[in-house]
Amino acid sequence: MRFSITKIQEDFPQLKGGSEHYLDSQATSLTPRSVIDAQDAYYLKARANTHRAIFKEAALATDLYEDARTKIANFIGAKREEVILTGGATESSNMLVRMLDETPAFWGSGKREIVTSVMEHHASLVPLQQLAKRKGCMLSHIPLSPGSVRLDVKSVEGLISDETAIVSVMLASNVTGTINPISEIAKVAHRHGAFVVVDATAAIGHIPMHVDDLGADALFFSGHKILGPTGVGVLWVRKEMLEKLQPAVFGGHMISEVTKDDATWGDIPDRFEPGTKNIGGVIGLGAAVDYLNAVGLTEIHRHVSALTKSAIEALDALPGVHVVAERDTELNIGDVSFVCDFAHPHDVAEILGRNGVAVRPGHHCALPYHVELGIAATTRVSFYLYNDEDDVRGLVEAVKKVRALFAD
Amino acid sequence: MDSLYQEHILDHYKHPRNKREMDDADVVQRGKNVSCGDDLTWYVKWEEKGGSQRVADVSFSGYGCALSQSGASMLSLVLKGKTKEEVAALTREDMLALFHADIGHMREKCALLPLSTIKELLKQ
Numbered sequence: 021m022r023f024s025i026t027k028i029q030e031d032f033p034q035l036k037g038g039s040e041h042y043l044d045s046q047a048t049s050l051t052p053r054s055v056i057d058a059q060d061a062y063y064l065k066a067r068a069n070t071h072r073a074i075f076k077e078a079a080l081a082t083d084l085y086e087d088a089r090t091k092i093a094n095f096i097g098a099k100r101e102e103v104i105l106t107g108g109a110t111e112s113s114n115m116l117v118r119m120l121d122e123t124p125a126f127w128g129s130g131k132r133e134i135v136t137s138v139m140e141h142h143a144s145l146v147p148l149q150q151l152a153k154r155k156g157c158m159l160s161h162i163p164l165s166p167g168s169v170r171l172d173v174k175s176v177e178g179l180i181s182d183e184t185a186i187v188s189v190m191l192a193s194n195v196t197g198t199i200n201p202i203s204e205i206a207k208v209a210h211r212h213g214a215f216v217v218v219d220a221t222a223a224i225g226h227i228p229m230h231v232d233d234l235g236a237d238a239l240f241f242s243g244h245k246i247l248g249p250t251g252v253g254v255l256w257v258r259k260e261m262l263e264k265l266q267p268a269v270f271g272g273h274m275i276s277e278v279t280k281d282d283a284t285w286g287d288i289p290d291r292f293e294p295g296t297k298n299i300g301g302v303i304g305l306g307a308a309v310d311y312l313n314a315v316g317l318t319e320i321h322r323h324v325s326a327l328t329k330s331a332i333e334a335l336d337a338l339p340g341v342h343v344v345a346e347r348d349t350e351l352n353i354g355d356v357s358f359v360c361d362f363a364h365p366h367d368v369a370e371i372l373g374r375n376g377v378a379v380r381p382g383h384h385c386a387l388p389y390h391v392e393l394g395i396a397a398t399t400r401v402s403f404y405l406y407n408d409e410d411d412v413r414g415l416v417e418a419v420k421k422v423r424a425l426f427a428d
Numbered sequence: 429m430d431s432l433y434q435e436h437i438l439d440h441y442k443h444p445r446n447k448r449e450m451d452d453a454d455v456v457q458r459g460k461n462v463s464c465g466d467d468l469t470w471y472v473k474w475e476e477k478g479g480s481q482r483v484a485d486v487s488f489s490g491y492g493c494a495l496s497q498s499g500a501s502m503l504s505l506v507l508k509g510k511t512k513e514e515v516a517a518l519t520r521e522d523m524l525a526l527f528h529a530d531i532g533h534m535r536e537k538c539a540l541l542p543l544s545t546i547k548e549l550l551k552q
């Protein structure tokens with residue numbers, strides 16, 4: 021399929037009637053009609069709980085749900101039984117940490133360190149901090165290269181040792197958009213027998229991605245950032261490991277046998293999916309993956325990179341505006357954060373919003389990264405496949421209005 | 429469009445009244461909105477007058493959005509000469525009224541930071 025921006029824009033109902041320039045896709049993406057339809061189809065024709073029941077809607081619901089799992093697995097180059105469906109990235113991250121925590125064998129032979137980065141989202145960082153406290157582990161952080169928004173990858177050699185249990189690094193930053201060289205970091209981690217966790221939430225759906233190429237052992241993301249419904253997420257864990265991990269959440273469907281006093285666990289991935297899931301949401305996410313595949317991730321990245329480049333150049337040209345973003349736009353998933361000498365990010369975002377430009381101010385759940393960058397807060401612009409050059413123009417015009425208002 | 433950013437709010441933001449650190453303050457209180465990066469510190473000097481403690485001098489320092497900063501500037505003018513009891517009696521509505529504007533609920537925390545911080549100061 022050729023990349024046609026007009027055709028794509030027609031697929032997203034909220035582009036008509038929503039903010040004129042939706043530049044907040046890194047917070048959550050818009051939804052194409054096909055995803056809404058897929059979700060509707062479940063509620064209109066297949067509403068039943070999944071698994072076990074044998075009446076026709078239940079069979080249909082189960083098929084749709086499991087088909088979506090297969091699509092998601094293919095999307096990231098995984099096996100379907102490695103894909104655990106969750107409520108979102110935050111839930112996935114917490115669940116994974118608990119699964120590792122509850123598996124004594126994982127902590128064998130003196131593994132007592134956790135390595136992450138200063139760039140992480142709180143959804144990944146805070147559960148690791150809590151884990152480190154519970155286990156009495158040392159938590160260390162890959163720093164930034166001086167004067168750069170990027171991680172100092174050379175420092176990894178010194179941070180990871182044979183005592184490192186977990187190395188957890190995000191695939192791309194949700195603030196500066198910078199894509200991290202995960203496979204390089206994973207090589208060092210694996211040389212020391214460490215388990216590699218990747219928060220792919222910001223990057224997925226923006227660049228082609230394959231769990232084997234990354235060298236990941238576990239990876240997670242949310243469906244709502246890639247055109248899917250809210251309330252659905254994915255936790256992927258490599259099969260050899262998943263089979264050894266203890267479940268962290270218990271209940272129905274996950275068991276093999278239950279007596280009055282004990283229980284044994286079912287197969288993977290059921291073992292990690294207790295209770296009734298967001299069935300309609302998962303089906304919607306399957307449709308989102310179909311949509312992204314049809315457009316093509318390489319095409320999406322090319323389109324978004326061009327907009328990112330335009331925006332960085334246009335903002336650079338405005339006096340008093342400072343871009344805080346990955347400037348090699350090949351290595352940027354589509355985020356351009358910036359600060360203004362003349363106005364606070366909240367005021368910038370407010371005035372932009374009043375001018376139909378939807379952006380987000382604040383620390384974007386990455387406080388340590390902002391501290392490292394020496395800024396309290398930024399205004400973040402994020403592009404996705406349905407944006408175009410008119411959005412860049414709208415952005416720049418609105419930032420000029422902010423300057424006019426606040427200039428002395 | 430920008431009824432929120434009226435002349436007087438921008439004036440207080442660009443030319444804040446009583447914005448300075450006070451070395452000999454009796455009480456100092458810092459307040460923050462971590463999620464937006466607003467950071468405000470109040471300095472108050474009390475005096476005994478007519479059997480009650482009054483604000484003899486007040487100032488603030490910090491940085492943040494136009495609402496938190498202009499709000500602090502405007503509130504500082506209100507605070508001067510007030511008794512502790514009068515400061516304690518200031519309400520959310522009193523604070524919002526200073527802006528003469530409809531503060532959407534997304535920005536209320538910014539607009540109310542000066543008041544919530546001075547209330548914290550009273551607890552010292």
Ligand SMILES: Cc1ncc(COP(=O)(O)O)c(C=O)c1O
Nearest residue numbers: 108109110141143194221222242
């Ligand atoms: C990089 C990253 N990780 C994790 C999350 C958490 O995702 P959710 O809020 O959907 O659980 C986000 C969302 O902002 C993110 O950008």
